[in-house]
Amino acid sequence: MPFTGATSNYYEPTREEMKEACRKEGIATPAGVLARNEADVERAADTLRFPLFVKHHNSYASVDISRNSRVQSRVGLQQQAQKIISRHGGALIEEYIEGVECTVLVAENPENPERPVSYLPMQYRFPEGEEFKHEELKWVDYDALSSFPVEDPRLAYRLREEAGRFFVALGGASFGRCDVRVDPGGIPYFLEINPNCGVYYPPTDPGSADLCLMQDPAGHEGFTRQLVRAAFARQGRLWPE
Structure with a gap:
């Protein structure tokens, strides 16, 4: 059909x-890291260039993207990544x-x-x-x-x-x-x-x-x-x- x-x-x-x-x-x-745990987040911080952008690993309709999705520091990355990973099981971290x-x-x-x-x-x-x-x-x-x-x-x-x-x-x-x-x-x-x-x-x-x-x-x-x-x-x- x-x-x-x-x-x-x-x-x-x-x-x-x-x-x-x-x-x-x-x-x-954009260069990126698919993060599912703390070690992945640290790898993103070590290998990617800030500022970074944190979002759902396979999202649609801008789900859970906010002004806070762009992060400027390792601490900000850890906080935002943990939030997205806890909600969705993974986060895509990309160079902004x-x-x-x-x-x-x-x-x-x-x-x-x-x-x-x-x-x-x-x-x-x-x-x-x-x-x-x-x-x-x-x-x-x-x-x-x-x-x-x-x-x-x-x-x-x-x-x-x-x-x-x-x-x-x-x-x-x-x-x-x-x-x-x-x-x-x-x-x-x-x-x-x-x-x-x-x-x-x-x-x-x-x-x-x-x-x-x-x-x-x-x-x-x-x-x-x-x-x-x-x-x-x-x-x-x-x-x-």
């Missing part, structure tokens, strides 16, 4: 699988990338799955005092967060090209949205891809994927039709007549 949405192999890739895909494709991703934050939507190409369709990347404009997306800013104070299309054409091209390769490397199907930090030198660091990310929110409260689609001439309707065509094409490749 043809279906839109992520396939079983792509539905929930781990952070380790994402980082491995980036390494294979030559895509920058100073710079701006962008997002890129990618969708399966029904004509050529090796060349997915990418959409104009969006850059977030944070309210005063904020530098990264966290749970409260995403779900409570989202009116203070705005976005705009990435203005540098070279950066926009690189974000789209690398997002497409990232999607394919993970066996992407249907669609996904990449979260990216871009350092002051213009190097994109891919944090994650969100298969089956939220989309089709009300126009008054659009999600990040909706913001990308609002910049595309075909819009949500064209996106939806493409997903349906891709689903039938995928089924045809799996079960040729």
Whole structure:
């Protein structure tokens, strides 16, 4: 049966699988340590460069990401890591990338799955005092967060090209949205891809994927039709007549 949405192999890739895909494709991703105990946390403190960012080891929807997720010292790291490990059984500790934050939507190409369709990347404009997306800013104070299309054409091209390769490397199907930090030198660091990310929110409260689609001439309707065509094409490749 043809279906839109992520396939079983792509539905929930781990952070380790994402980082491995980036390494294979030559895509920058923050150095990190998967920590499940105190020894892992100490290893992160010894081998990674502060400031560090502590988050759920395989999260979604910014779960338990707060202003305190960025830590500047070993003591701060120990406290934040212990909190996340005790709640979720593990923490991903990464080098924090100073710079701006962008997002890129990618969708399966029904004509050529090796060349997915990418959409104009969006850059977030944070309210005063904020530098990264966290749970409260995403779900409570989202009116203070705005976005705009990435203005540098070279950066926009690189974000789209690398997002497409990232999607394919993970066996992407249907669609996904990449979260990216871009350092002051213009190097994109891919944090994650969100298969089956939220989309089709009300126009008054659009999600990040909706913001990308609002910049595309075909819009949500064209996106939806493409997903349906891709689903039938995928089924045809799996079960040729």
